Amino acid sequence: MHTMSPDGTAQANAPDQLQAFRMYIDGEWCESASGRWLETKNPYTGKAWAVIPRGNADDVDRAVQAANRAFVGGPWATMHPSDRGLLLHRVGDLIAANAERLAELEVRDNGKLKVEMLGQMKYLPRWFQYYGGLADKIEGRMPPTDKKGMLHYVSYEPIGVVGAITPWNSPLLLTVWKIAPALAAGNTLVIKPSEFASTSLLALVELFEQAGFPKGVINVVTGLGAETGEPLVEHPFVDRIAFTGGNLAGRKIYEAAARQFKRVSLELGGKSPNIVFGDAGIEDAVKGVISGIFAASGQTCMAGSRLLLHSSIHDTFLARLVEVTRAARLGDPNSPETDVGPVATEQQLQKVLDYITLAKAEGARCILGGRRASGGDCGDGWFVEPTIFADVTNGMRIAREEVFGPILSVIKFDTDDEAIALANDTPFGLAAGLWTTDLARAMTLPKRLRAGTVWVNAYRVVSYLSPFGGFKESGIGRENGIEAIYEYLEAKSVFINPKPSISNPFTLQ
Structure with missing residues (x-):
């Protein structure tokens, strides 16, 4: 038997047929002091599969x-x-x-x-x-x-x-x-x-x-x-x-x-720029942009959610980016054939969809996706189509606020100085990517970026050996x-x- 808590969170009165996990305190596995439980749901099915203890201040104190x-x-x-x-x-x-x-x-x-x-x-x-x-x-x-x-x-x-x-x-x-x-x-x-x-x-x-x-x-x-x-x-x-x-x-x-x-x-959080210069190798840069925003359904703090794209390759690059992204397979995250899984929670699903509506209202042009995905391999899961917005300006909310979903904002630039100014014009500073074959640019621009991690011709790389923040x-x-x-x-x-x-x-x- 399951009820809803006052804040709308699914609450289990007892484990029932769901798998029950317990907390670990002082070397012992235990239930919460209140005896209450919370459901945990599978994002692919939208259904509860387990319960965890709903702890409180007494449990924390212990x-x-x-x-x-x-x-x-x-x-x-x-x-x-x-x-x-x-x-x-x-x-x-x-x-x-x-x-x-x-x-x-x-x-x-x-x-x-x-x-x-x-x-x-x-x-x-x-x-x-x-x-x-x-x-x-x-x-x-x-x-x-x-x-x-x-x-x-x-x-x-x-x-x-x-x-x-x-x-x-x-x-x-x-x-x-x-x-x-x-x-x-x-x-x-x-x-x-x-x-x-x-x-x-x-x-x-x-x-x-x-x-x-x-x-x-x-x-x-x-x-x-x-x-x-x-x-x-x-x-x-x-x-x-x-x-x-x-x-x-x-x-x-x-x-x-x-x-x-x-x-x-x-x-x-982050609103990290992924900067593609005119001399970049387009195929690798397209893969890097996709890795930065559509891997993990965009649910990473380091997501390259702003694509800063040089005007000389803007149209060609976007056409290829849309072509490759459109071929991404959505579906069962357990399948090795799947490229994009669901977002993790119902709340996050609604937040992402709300940002899509907001971006359209701001005047951004949706050139791919823009909807909840359902049916087929997606079933009843919490899926959002990989979404790309063009004609974005850096002042739009879609370019300034962390969405934490598979939404990419594309912003055009003409010069290196403009790219750096746009990249740094954000309240965040977690990560940034640069795509270029110019060695001088690769060596000098990372220092000008106000970000804790900068990747050159790569994205979403972390190591136990390297500080992150x-x-x-x-x-x-x-x-x-x-x-x-x-x-x-x-x-x-x-x-x-x-x-x-x-x-x-x-x-x-």
Whole structure:
């Protein structure tokens, strides 16, 4: 039997015939304190297939208390960094062995293509190998001091309890970007996954249990943002917040964290430019543009949703782009023949369709798509046709606001300076792409782009070795690379005076 909660969210009173997942708190699998459940739906069928606990502030408090105990007094607190690294390596091995199952859960939850999700799952172990290797290489420094006779050193220490709030579009990948460096640095975690995509993370945590992580080190509380996310951010024992998601939620989290001066990292939205110059190889650039916006149905923060196209190739390029995109196959995300899957939620489906209506009202010209796709291989799923708008100006809302769907805005330019000005004329600054065969342009223009990642003759490339994050409203802090581990450490300065001799206690020493 299922009912609707006051906010319209599907709520299950009991698991019934649906698969039931449970939260993980202090080394135990448990239901929510309230005994309530939430349905999770398959975007390809539009039907519920599982239930997750609808957590609340009591569940969050239990999880945070457990994480705090593990940090200050459990075996994790005294574990040698080399042993922490070995545990991370063990998790990586278990992920590799369970990649197929994890990928299947991701597809059911968010509708991403199985071929991409399986590739991500097989790549995830690299994060645990990399940060597992870094765990015992966090070295202090002994910089020179001008204080005569004193010993001075700097140590790097874990921050404490990390509250991680993660999205529905690539649940495991974007959560692992937080888990691996946080644990390598010695912190403990309470994770609040998206209520739309929690099951794969709960399956991942089973592997941490198998690997032998002490209880309380990693905890997962599922539920709605207002009922679990907000209490997590505001809990006094949470020392740091790591968030990936939309700008509105990011702003609220930043404001709430500021009231307690918590450390934060925010990986937020984007309106990234994919710039194609007149000398670019058209076939490769067309594929790069498609990869940037129609892969993952446009549901990536780094989506190249603005195509800046040089006027000399504008018509030729668009004709080829439309031709190739029109051939994309929509359908079952589990099929290797499918190119574009559904969007992940009913709410997101409506948001994308609303932006299509808005773009037409603004005067943008729809040259491909522009409708919900249904029937045939799409069935009753939440599909939107890959959509291309021409005659877009950079002032239109369709060019300034993050849609998070398969909608491309095409903007014409004439000069390099104009392209850079258009690219940077956005509140966001997460990523950018350049397509050119001119070596001088490839070497000089990335520095002029206000974006955290710039690809030249490529798009949508990430690595555990390379820092990822945004400028401006695209966020704060960096994930991945060696930079990420320092996001989860505090620097401490220590001065030791071996022979105290205080001449004047009322002056700065």
